[in-house]
Amino acid sequence: MRGTPHAAQRCLAVPCTIGRGCGVHERSAAAAQEEAMPDTAARVNHRWLLTARPQGAARENDFTWEEVSVDDLADGQVLVRIVYLSLDPTNRVWMNEADSYLPAVPLGTVMRGTGLGVVEESRHPGFAAGDLVQGLLGWQRYHVSDGRGLTRITPLPVPLTAYLGLLGHIGLTAYFGLLDIGKPVAGETLVVSAAAGAVGSLVGQIGKLKGCRVIGVAGSEDKCRWMRDDLGFDSVINYRIENIPEALRRHCPEGIDIYFDNVGGKILEAALDHLALRARIVACGMISQYNGSEAPGGPANLTRLIVHRARMEGFLCYDYADRAMEAFTELAQWMLLGKLHYRVDVVEGLENAPKALNRLFEGTNTGKLLVRVSEEPNFPPQAEAYTSKYLN
Amino acid sequence: MRGTPHAAQRCLAVPCTIGRGCGVHERSAAAAQEEAMPDTAARVNHRWLLTARPQGAARENDFTWEEVSVDDLADGQVLVRIVYLSLDPTNRVWMNEADSYLPAVPLGTVMRGTGLGVVEESRHPGFAAGDLVQGLLGWQRYHVSDGRGLTRITPLPVPLTAYLGLLGHIGLTAYFGLLDIGKPVAGETLVVSAAAGAVGSLVGQIGKLKGCRVIGVAGSEDKCRWMRDDLGFDSVINYRIENIPEALRRHCPEGIDIYFDNVGGKILEAALDHLALRARIVACGMISQYNGSEAPGGPANLTRLIVHRARMEGFLCYDYADRAMEAFTELAQWMLLGKLHYRVDVVEGLENAPKALNRLFEGTNTGKLLVRVSEEPNFPPQAEAYTSKYLN
Numbered sequence: 001m002r003g004t005p006h007a008a009q010r011c012l013a014v015p016c017t018i019g020r021g022c023g024v025h026e027r028s029a030a031a032a033q034e035e036a037m038p039d040t041a042a043r044v045n046h047r048w049l050l051t052a053r054p055q056g057a058a059r060e061n062d063f064t065w066e067e068v069s070v071d072d073l074a075d076g077q078v079l080v081r082i083v084y085l086s087l088d089p090t091n092r093v094w095m096n097e098a099d100s101y102l103p104a105v106p107l108g109t110v111m112r113g114t115g116l117g118v119v120e121e122s123r124h125p126g127f128a129a130g131d132l133v134q135g136l137l138g139w140q141r142y143h144v145s146d147g148r149g150l151t152r153i154t155p156l157p158v159p160l161t162a163y164l165g166l167l168g169h170i171g172l173t174a175y176f177g178l179l180d181i182g183k184p185v186a187g188e189t190l191v192v193s194a195a196a197g198a199v200g201s202l203v204g205q206i207g208k209l210k211g212c213r214v215i216g217v218a219g220s221e222d223k224c225r226w227m228r229d230d231l232g233f234d235s236v237i238n239y240r241i242e243n244i245p246e247a248l249r250r251h252c253p254e255g256i257d258i259y260f261d262n263v264g265g266k267i268l269e270a271a272l273d274h275l276a277l278r279a280r281i282v283a284c285g286m287i288s289q290y291n292g293s294e295a296p297g298g299p300a301n302l303t304r305l306i307v308h309r310a311r312m313e314g315f316l317c318y319d320y321a322d323r324a325m326e327a328f329t330e331l332a333q334w335m336l337l338g339k340l341h342y343r344v345d346v347v348e349g350l351e352n353a354p355k356a357l358n359r360l361f362e363g364t365n366t367g368k369l370l371v372r373v374s375e376e377p378n379f380p381p382q383a384e385a386y387t388s389k390y391l392n
Numbered sequence: 393m394r395g396t397p398h399a400a401q402r403c404l405a406v407p408c409t410i411g412r413g414c415g416v417h418e419r420s421a422a423a424a425q426e427e428a429m430p431d432t433a434a435r436v437n438h439r440w441l442l443t444a445r446p447q448g449a450a451r452e453n454d455f456t457w458e459e460v461s462v463d464d465l466a467d468g469q470v471l472v473r474i475v476y477l478s479l480d481p482t483n484r485v486w487m488n489e490a491d492s493y494l495p496a497v498p499l500g501t502v503m504r505g506t507g508l509g510v511v512e513e514s515r516h517p518g519f520a521a522g523d524l525v526q527g528l529l530g531w532q533r534y535h536v537s538d539g540r541g542l543t544r545i546t547p548l549p550v551p552l553t554a555y556l557g558l559l560g561h562i563g564l565t566a567y568f569g570l571l572d573i574g575k576p577v578a579g580e581t582l583v584v585s586a587a588a589g590a591v592g593s594l595v596g597q598i599g600k601l602k603g604c605r606v607i608g609v610a611g612s613e614d615k616c617r618w619m620r621d622d623l624g625f626d627s628v629i630n631y632r633i634e635n636i637p638e639a640l641r642r643h644c645p646e647g648i649d650i651y652f653d654n655v656g657g658k659i660l661e662a663a664l665d666h667l668a669l670r671a672r673i674v675a676c677g678m679i680s681q682y683n684g685s686e687a688p689g690g691p692a693n694l695t696r697l698i699v700h701r702a703r704m705e706g707f708l709c710y711d712y713a714d715r716a717m718e719a720f721t722e723l724a725q726w727m728l729l730g731k732l733h734y735r736v737d738v739v740e741g742l743e744n745a746p747k748a749l750n751r752l753f754e755g756t757n758t759g760k761l762l763v764r765v766s767e768e769p770n771f772p773p774q775a776e777a778y779t780s781k782y783l784n
Binding site: 285313 | 493656677696
């Protein structure tokens with residue numbers, strides 16, 4: 001790999017506070033030169049095929065590593081070099097035999113994954129070389145497409161990684177999950193599980209911006225410290241060492257108004273037992289159930305929904321695609337004003353994707369988990385325009 | 393017991409189609425005379441105290457039968473003779489040690505129960521002898537009250553039992569549960585469990601009136617026949633002999649838009665697996681969970697709420713008290729026009745209440761389960777006024 005490691009969580013300021021070497025606002029001359037001359041010799045695609053249905057945690061030998069050459073483009077096609085691959089709990093769900101909100105990944109095909117890339121070559125009228133694009137690009141280095149499913153990105157003065165986080169599916173999930181499904185009211189008590197994770201950490205901060213008391217549940221002292229000291233959560237619970245029901249009772253003396261659920265299982269059951277009247281449970285994810293890492297079986301106390309006249313509702317960020325700019329505009333403003341913090345955890349090299357995925361289930365990632373597949377392109381040309389449009 | 397057994401499900405017509413002997417529209421001279429001269433000698437109250445927390449099904453020896461004399465009324469008090477006692481699944485929940493939406497019934501006190509009665513004596517300015525009242529009157533013959541929690545009933549030309557059914561908590565539950573929580577749209581597929589029960593049979597019929605395809609799930613061929621032939625449900629499933637997931641797939645080829653859940657457990661799990669996009673699960677009751685009659689543990693597939701962007705929401709009819717007339721007006725109209733059918737299953741004698749309750753959990757009741765505690769009073773004086781007001 002080449003280039004400067006990306007200081008995503010450090011350089012959010014306009015103007016740049018890091019200066020030379022900041023991967024966001026400045027590129028080395030060598031990197032710029034390299035990009036101006038893309039390698040047009042025979043390209044080799046590296047890719048991971050899913051070749052077995054994982055039992056429990058996905059293991060590297062559920063996948064097969066393949067090197068194949070990339071064919072010349074046909075008319076109407078576009079070639080994308082993948083820069084970042086997003087690793088999300090939902091990847092594990094897609095590996096199962098059963099369809100979920102998307103069909104199961106067929107065995108023998110490239111593992112599905114959300115990615116961000118740069119167009120290297122285009123014979124499609126809608127895309128030009130140098131365009132930043134996003135979509136289900138797959139666990140591979142190159143993606144050839146007829147353009148369907150590719151979304152062009154308008155660059156903003158934010159780190160590129162933000163498009164797979166705050167200004168991507170993670171931001172949409174946190175924003176609409178909390179605001180549209182959870183419907184927070186100032187003064188209410190919001191409990192978030194996996195609260196140091198990519199979605200959870202945003203949810204808690206948005207909750208604070210909306211005037212909620214926020215209690216974050218996470219699995220390490222480091223994460224708890226981060227939530228309390230940097231994110232401003234009112235209380236934190238380390239589920240690995242604390243008694244969850246007792247801690248919820250202590251931190252939520254008037255019950256839980258909103259439980260933003262990323263994990264399901266035992267924490268969901270404890271939250272159900274401690275709901276306030278007319279509580280909302282935002283069913284965002286149930287990571288404890290995806291991997292067989294917790295005994296199967298749901299909460300035995302769903303009758304609490306009746307007792308507390310509570311609502312539990314599932315959603316997917318994809319349903320909010322047509323309202324994405326509404327979220328991104330507000331999220332980007334908060335971010336540029338320093339009101340939202342986030343961390344990225346970048347794993348170098350596509351070859352490490354299968355192993356890295358399990359960190360989500362072990363809780364050993366520290367921030368939005370990404371794989372850097374190739375070097376970042378030049379970025380971002382339209383920062384000034386955005387800044388003057390949205391921040392005055 | 394004295395008086396004519398009440399032909400609740402037969403005489404809904406105005407004018408009366410039964411004639412002499414109809415408990416609704418005509419009283420025998422003897423009964424009328426008896427009522428005009430209430431027995432003012434020392435009254436004996438019979439009552440059931442809850443004296444042990446049931447394990448599993450409630451048994452008669454969890455209760456103690458008591459006979460005590462009724463004291464003279466103090467100023468501000470009212471004496472109610474209970475005519476009908478309603479037996480509902482929620483009675484079993486109230487017997488547990490844990491509080492639910494109401495506190496647990498304390499051991500050694502009269503078992504809590506919804507009842508309908510007639511005021512025999514009043515030293516309260518808000519009530520007069522002969523008034524029909526409703527409330528948590530308890531498993532007893534006489535209820536002495538300071539008036540709080542008593543609701544006076546304006547008699548309509550319907551059977552008295554209707555006030556503990558269609559025009560009482562059952563009607564409110566079915567009406568607002570389906571319309572306010574389920575939000576049916578014509579053409580949608582509605583699945584109802586315990587669909588031959590008091591609430592379920594109304595829900596299915598209201599669903600039909602709103603243009604839904606209705607599938608009823610019940611536990612006997614007799615119940616299934618009634619739902620199909622008399623209530624007009626589109627399909628029925630006998631859960632005791634059919635494979636529920638397979639039957640749901642067959643009867644709901646495009647998935648379930650609304651699942652009105654009265655039972656929880658395995659049927660809830662099967663419904664979750666077969667939801668349509670943006671489905672609503674109305675969490676009305678989970679009778680399979682109240683009694684330990686099914687292994688504990690909730691549905692293992694709550695992630696389906698996410699996959700289908702579905703909502704599961706609990707409610708209680710009590711929350712709709714201020715909108716009750718809205719429901720009763722429409723329900724009474726439908727009833728008087730012959731568009732709603734219901735059955736009552738009247739058990740004679742307070743002494744049989746503990747045993748009778750278990751019929752709800754065994755599914756052996758055929759209609760709204762009531763206990764006749766004492767004879768019906770004269771009834772209903774204001775039928776004509778109601779008819780001219782609402783049915784022209």
